[in-house]
Amino acid sequence: MSLQPELTQYDSLPAFERVASLLRDELIAGQLHAGQTLVEMDLAERFDASRNTVREALRQLLCEGLVTYQRNKGVTVRVMARTDIKDIYIIRRTLELQAINGGRYIKQEALARMLNAIETVEAAARDDDWATAATYSLRFHQAIVSILGSRRFDSFFASIMAQLRLLFASAPDEKFFQQPWVERDRTIYQFLQAGQRDNAEQLLSHYLDDSEQALLRLFANKE
Incomplete structure (x- = not known):
């Protein structure tokens, strides 16, 4: 499966926003790395x-x-x-938990996006492709925020997910870091599909706590 974004996806945007969106997608996909130089001429071509x-x-x-x-x-x-x-996780809790239990109707399109992301994560995990698993776990959480129905939130959260992917890249063992979230993503989706939003919110709240602590431990070990 290719992680390269469809070039037509952003055709309606102004040219600079299109390029920014494609670069943001590459960050989320782990195709650009912390410290990597971005050369204008190369990107223009x-x-x-x-x-x-x-x-x-x-x-x-x-x-x-x-x-x-x-x-x-x-x-x-x-x-x-x-x-x-800490700042990233304040944002995640604010947007993701509000999306799940803010009372807004969850469209089938959002559920379909979640399921597609989860199935891709699970397939990647079976293939021991943890880079792809990380990418589509982030896509799953973007689908959660899309429940809010705000393009501005969607765009803002894509930037937050790109920052989060750069944090994930600090993990020396991607499998060890990513594996705990696979089953939890599936369970959150199942709760939402069944209309059990309180259960989904509770599980996601614990999920975000555990994810934040895992990243804090990772960076503490590097210092």
Whole structure:
């Protein structure tokens, strides 16, 4: 399965937003790595865009905290720090838990996106492809936030998921870090499908607590 985003998905966006969205997707997919240099000329050729468009896209990602800029070094993918974890998880709890139990009707489209993500995670786990499992676990949580029905939240949360993927990349053993979440994602989906939103919210709340603590331990061991 290819993780390369469909180029037509963002065709309706302004050119710089299209490039920024594609780069954001590559971050979520683990195709760009912390500290990696992003060269304007290379990106312009790859995305069939002008260098000015690429420059605007990189400025957008800079504002989102996904890249950094240094004189004489250019633009690089951001290296996340332990201090980022708490902030990211405050955002996750606010959006994901509100999405699950905020009273808004859950459309079949959102449930279908969740199921597709879960089945891809499970297939990747069977193949011992934990990079793909990590990507689609994040897609599952994006589908949860989509319940809110806000394009602005969807766009904002995509940036948060990209930051989270950069944090995940710090794990020396992706299987060890990702494996605990596979079954829990499936159970959250099953609760939502059955209309048991309180149970889904409770499980997700514990899930986020455990995930945050796992990342904090990971960074504590690196210090």
